[in-house]
Amino acid sequence: MLRFEATQLILKHAGNRPIVANLGPTTDELWHAQHRDRNFYTYGNMGLCSSLALGMAVSTSEQVISLDGDGSLLMNLGTIATIGREQPKNLIVVVWDNEMWDQTGHQQSHTALGTDLEQVAKSCGITHTATVIDLEELETVFRTALEGDGPWFIVAKTEQSEYMPVSPIEPEMTLYRFRNSFSS
Ligand SMILES: Cc1ncc(C[n+]2csc(CCOP(=O)(O)OP(=O)(O)O)c2C)c(N)n1
């Protein structure tokens, strides 16, 4: 599955829910798919996407969606344990697992060599988990996640694709727009 098409699918069902995006191609593709005030782009901020989404989830009753990456999550596996400990019902983590650190030159990550992030999530006490390999499966699982309680942890296997143009992200503007979208 292509991450861009999968991102479009997430947006199709996300409504106005906040989406936190991993750095690099995930942020770029989210911006190109649909720039919206409720996108929180984490350009340069490796490993903290789901930590930020967790913080948001415990601060709002709205469902929060994290679009994380295998390489970044591997750098901060502790956040999975914290999600398992806190059990935020309104958090949905989707991991774009392309089995590589794509942005820095497609180096193979641990998930290409046996590390199973869904099993990590399960062992941390997250009971709603799935691994999906195509858009159809992703749509079914994501819609189920939106309809019920979480936390959800969805590993979506994606393939390598061409880089899209870097999105014109201004971190201060991201914060400004995103915060304002909650106060209105
Ligand atoms: C602390 C830190 N180390 C390294 C980098 C360089 N870096 C930027 S993106 C990236 C790869 C991220 O991998 P993944 O989360 O799997 O996303 P993908 O690139 O595959 O979409 C790396 C190593 C960084 N930005 N910050």
Ligand SMILES: [Mg+2]
């Ligand atoms: Mg990756």
